[in-house]
Amino acid sequence: MELALYCPLCGYYEKKEDTPGQRGDFYTSVSVGPLFGELLAFQFAEWMVECGVRSAECGAADPLRLIEAGAHDGQLARDILNWLRVRRPELFERIEYCIVEPSPTRQLWQRETLTPFSDRVRWFETPRSALRTPYFTVVFSNELLDAFPVHRLGWDAKAKSWFEWGVTLDRERFVWVRLPPPAPSAILHLPSSHELLAVLPDNFTTEICPAAENWWRDAANSLPCGKLLTFDYGLSAEEFFSPQRTNGTLRAYRRHQLADDLLAAPGEHDLTAHVNFTAIQRTGEAAGLKTGSFTSQAQFLTGIAEKIWKPQSDFGEWSPEHTRQFQTLTHPQHLGRAFRVLVQSR
Ligand SMILES: C[S@@+](CC[C@H](N)C(=O)[O-])C[C@H]1O[C@@H](n2cnc3c(N)ncnc32)[C@H](O)[C@@H]1O
Numbered sequence: 001m002e003l004a005l006y007c008p009l010c011g012y013y014e015k016k017e018d019t020p021g022q023r024g025d026f027y028t029s030v031s032v033g034p035l036f037g038e039l040l041a042f043q044f045a046e047w048m049v050e051c052g053v054r055s056a057e058c059g060a061a062d063p064l065r066l067i068e069a070g071a072h073d074g075q076l077a078r079d080i081l082n083w084l085r086v087r088r089p090e091l092f093e094r095i096e097y098c099i100v101e102p103s104p105t106r107q108l109w110q111r112e113t114l115t116p117f118s119d120r121v122r123w124f125e126t127p128r129s130a131l132r133t134p135y136f137t138v139v140f141s142n143e144l145l146d147a148f149p150v151h152r153l154g155w156d157a158k159a160k161s162w163f164e165w166g167v168t169l170d171r172e173r174f175v176w177v178r179l180p181p182p183a184p185s186a187i188l189h190l191p192s193s194h195e196l197l198a199v200l201p202d203n204f205t206t207e208i209c210p211a212a213e214n215w216w217r218d219a220a221n222s223l224p225c226g227k228l229l230t231f232d233y234g235l236s237a238e239e240f241f242s243p244q245r246t247n248g249t250l251r252a253y254r255r256h257q258l259a260d261d262l263l264a265a266p267g268e269h270d271l272t273a274h275v276n277f278t279a280i281q282r283t284g285e286a287a288g289l290k291t292g293s294f295t296s297q298a299q300f301l302t303g304i305a306e307k308i309w310k311p312q313s314d315f316g317e318w319s320p321e322h323t324r325q326f327q328t329l330t331h332p333q334h335l336g337r338a339f340r341v342l343v344q345s346r
Pocket of ligand 1: 013028029030031069070071072073076100101102106139142143144147267
């Protein structure tokens with residue numbers, strides 16, 4: 001999965017800039033239009049002002065830092081910075097916008113999109129390297145954790161043990177193959193309750209994603225003061241390991257269609273697995289963060305919009321186009337229910 005998505009020569013995310021959106025393979029909240037970024041900018045500005053008021057450590061002239069990871073072509077960064085420049089010029093002057101981006105190819109796409117903000121944006125390879133100085137910071141991502149490579153595990157009901165699904169070559173095709181049981185440290189993430197294991201069907205398949213947990217742990221441990229949040233397709237652990245979900249959550253998408261065979265065209269289609277939000281939430285809490293909220297995207301964005309719709313709000317004009325985008329972002333059958341938002345803070 002790592003090679004299929006990120007190999008510098010043939011990885012899916014290295015080759016194609018226009019993968020999200022109508023002409024691409026899948027929609028994201030960013031490809032719906034600028035409203036998603038504008039709503040986030042409004043909320044981030046409110047958090048930054050609140051922090052300045054509340055915390056004696058946050059000097060009125062200190063920089064304020066926004067860190068985005070998984071910025072892809074830089075569109076979300078542009079939407080956020082455009083809104084801040086026009087609506088909150090006093091905060092905009094203090095903002096350092098950092099992008100965490102390990103891929104040189106994607107950095108190039110982002111630099112091009114963000115040319116109008118070239119004096120304000122800096123690039124880093126990891127959250128830790130972006131967080132070296134102790135300013136108030138908001139670290140955020142949209143569909144980052146569901147794009148990390150997963151381990152795919154199966155349940156052998158007869159032997160009452162887990163095994164790992166590997167991939168091998170059979171003549172000209174990639175096929176699944178059963179590997180020996182995974183290391184005990186990997187099974188720590190799987191359900192261990194006897195009642196649940198007793199009802200899991202043979203070959204019940206699920207995923208674990210240590211890469212997502214490691215990323216979150218690194219960001220959480222490095223966050224001096226501020227918020228860590230993510231928008232992703234995901235489930236709680238209880239939903240994730242439900243016995244009815246026999247085939248896990250790993251999926252392949254191409255031109256907005258679900259592919260039948262996950263292995264058919266590596267590098268040509270997106271591969272994505274739902275986030276186990278319980279595991280991510282616990283990882284942040286173990287690093288000392290407090291969980292502020294875990295909601296659907298619809299609830300989170302409606303909470304922001306309710307502040308914007310108040311008569312004294314200075315968000316700017318709310319046009320019929322804003323309403324159209326808002327409906328797509330929050331409608332349960334579009335992006336409103338399947339996307340969840342976890343917000344933690346220090
Ligand atoms: C599904 S896309 C989402 C793109 C964008 N955030 C949006 O909403 O349109 C996932 C992105 O995360 C990037 N990514 C994967 N691993 C990453 C990492 N360790 N650090 C930063 N970005 C990463 C991928 O290359 C890809 O651009």
